[in-house]
Amino acid sequence: xxxxxxxxxxxxxxxxxxxxxxxxxxxxxxxxxxxxxxxxxxxxxxxxxxxxxxxxxxxxxxxxxxxxxxx
Numbered sequence: 001x002x003x004x005x006x007x008x009x010x011x012x013x014x015x016x017x018x019x020x021x022x023x024x025x026x027x028x029x030x031x032x033x034x035x036x037x038x039x040x041x042x043x044x045x046x047x048x049x050x051x052x053x054x055x056x057x058x059x060x061x062x063x064x065x066x067x068x069x070x071x
Contacts (some may be wrong), residue, residue, distance in 0.1 A: 010034030 014031035018024065045060050 006035050008037050 006055055010031045010033075014027040017030045018027035021027075041064065042060055045063060046055060049063075
């Protein structure tokens, strides 16, 4: 799944967790766990694709949404 898909499902899961439990902590945990799973993609972006000049999250998401990965 692409980072945008993880973001969308994490928002939905966090919202469902908050609606079911009323716990902000549970909602934040669901969101963080679902979206931070993409951290390895970010490391690939920086280390293997050599994108140190544009390390920001917006350029990272643009890179993956345009299907630019080389490996």
